[in-house]
Amino acid sequence: MSNNEDFDMQSNHDGEEEWLSKTEVKRQMHALQELGARLTKLNQEQLNKLDLSDKLRSAIDEFHRIKANGAQKRHLQFIGKIMRTEDADEIEHAIGLFEAGHQAHTQVFHKLELWRDRLINEGNSALQEYVSENPTADVQHLRQLIRNAQKELKLEKPPASARKLFKYLRDVADV
Structure with a gap:
């Protein structure tokens, strides 16, 4: 498939593949980026309670060292990319518990x-x-x-x- 086509394949829980539109893929990427942004707002104690990969944890730590607004936006995109390999549902649930508390x-x-x-x-x-x-x-x-x-x-x-x-x-x- 070329990059210009309007659909992407994704495996579902049953191992079957389903076709996703380009818009849906973008929507999912933005949702992961937003989840990553919510992670950057947690304190160190809360982050320690989450089961995050070392790569994601170091990306979050790096985000806090960046001061330039444009660089932070680019880094949030990077965090969103890393989030593709994480268990987003588990992270979402944990953040929800922190926010509810x-x-x-x-x-x-x-x-x-x-x-x-x-x-x-x-x-x-x-x-x-x-x-x-x-x-x-x-x-x-x-x-x-x-x-x-x-x-x-x-x-x-x-x-x-x-x-x-x-x-x-x-x-x-x-x-």
């Missing part, structure tokens, strides 16, 4: 921020509701933190006590 972590922090704001603005009614949801919380300590944060807010001082309150809420939530 990050979203859950973010949701917990947003909830704690809402509690902090409610405790400072609503006082005792919010405190009673918070303690009913978190019976291990030290009510005396919470009241002191809330009073200090309210005083800071009234005097328009930096929110040091509000940060302490947030830290305590985070400790109670064990995040």
